[in-house]
Amino acid sequence: MKALARQLAHPRGLGGRFVATMLNRANRTAVTRAVAALEPTPGDTLADLGFGGGVGLDLLLDAVGPSGHVVGVDVSKTVIDRAARTHRREVANERLSLHLASMTQLPLEDEALDGALSVNTIYFIEELDRALAELGRVTKPAGRIVIGLGDPDAMAREPVTRHGFQLRPVAEVLTLAGDVGLTFDQHLRVGGGEGAMHLLVLRS
Numbered sequence: 001m002k003a004l005a006r007q008l009a010h011p012r013g014l015g016g017r018f019v020a021t022m023l024n025r026a027n028r029t030a031v032t033r034a035v036a037a038l039e040p041t042p043g044d045t046l047a048d049l050g051f052g053g054g055v056g057l058d059l060l061l062d063a064v065g066p067s068g069h070v071v072g073v074d075v076s077k078t079v080i081d082r083a084a085r086t087h088r089r090e091v092a093n094e095r096l097s098l099h100l101a102s103m104t105q106l107p108l109e110d111e112a113l114d115g116a117l118s119v120n121t122i123y124f125i126e127e128l129d130r131a132l133a134e135l136g137r138v139t140k141p142a143g144r145i146v147i148g149l150g151d152p153d154a155m156a157r158e159p160v161t162r163h164g165f166q167l168r169p170v171a172e173v174l175t176l177a178g179d180v181g182l183t184f185d186q187h188l189r190v191g192g193g194e195g196a197m198h199l200l201v202l203r204s
Contacts, residue, residue, distance in 0.1 A: 002163045012078050024053030027119055030190045030197050034117040034146040035059045037188060037201050040068075044114040047071035049103050049135070050121030054083045061090060071113065073099045073106060103131040108138040115139065119148030122173065123155075123165040133180040139204040145182065147173065147200045154195030170198050177202050 031048075035056065040046055042065035048056035051072045060070045070090075074080055080100050090096035099107045103118065104127050116139055125131050135145050152167040161167060174184055177200070186201035 012076065021053060023120075024055040027052065028055050030148050030199070031056045031117070031119050032059060033188065033190050034119050034148050034199055035063055037146045037186070037199055038063075038115040038117060038144050040064055040115065043067040045069040045071065045112065047073065047108075047113050047116040047138075049073045049106075049116055049118040050075070050124075051083065052079055052120075054079065054086060056117060056119065057083060057087065057096065061087075061095060066095070068095070070096045071099065071108065072096065073101050073103065075100070075102055104134060106134045106138050110137055111140045113139045113143060115144040115146075117146040117148070119146075120150065122147060122149055123161070123167060126166065128166075128168070128173070129176045129180055132177050132182060135202075136180055136182050136204045141204060143204045144185070145202040145204060147177075147202065148190075149173065149198050149200070151195045151198060170200065173200060 038046060040063035044064045045068065046060045046064055048060060051057055051074055057070055057072050064070060072083055077100055080098050083098055084091055087096050091098065101107045103121065103125060116135055122128055139145055152169055155161050155165070155167050177184065182202040182204060185203050188199040188201065190197040190199060
């Protein structure tokens with residue numbers, strides 16, 4: 001469980017490539033809903049932060065069309081290299097840019113994005129307030145930001161989350177977002193039952 005937790009936080013090597021494939025399957029529904037919650041339009045510049053397996057990059061590229069631009073940011077060189085191979089044409093055509101960086105220090109200009117999403121990443125960010133402030137900085141005024149997180153109570157029952165996961169209540173995440181100037185817009189659920197995933201839609 002400890003090794004799996006390390007790979008989920010920071011995919012590396014062969015194991016990291018396997019985890020990236022697993023993440024695509026596990027996260028597809030939530031990421032699809034997160035992309036829809038951004039309400040993308042052709043020509044937008046949108047970002048997936050902590051994109052993991054890269055399913056969000058595919059969905060965002062489709063959503064913004066040939067005139068749009070997608071930004072992918074991740075702390076893992078393994079998944080950056082994987083995405084660069086998978087999306088060689090989009091990178092060459094400058095429809096997609098990939099950055100090896102943390103969400104707490106985004107390599108983007110102020111107000112560079114029309115919107116951004118990040119799904120199943122905040123458990124691994126110690127300075128979540130700083131990451132949320134960065135999201136606000138790089139997103140245009142009134143731009144949408146979608147944060148996806150598993151239900152903390154349900155996740156606390158999973159053995160893997162005992163190894164380095166920070167499981168914050170939804171109310172705490174919203175408080176931190178408000179403290180850095182983000183405005184709460186909508187709270188969506190993905191899945192059924194008490195363990196359904198949370199999508200928090202914020203505005204910069």
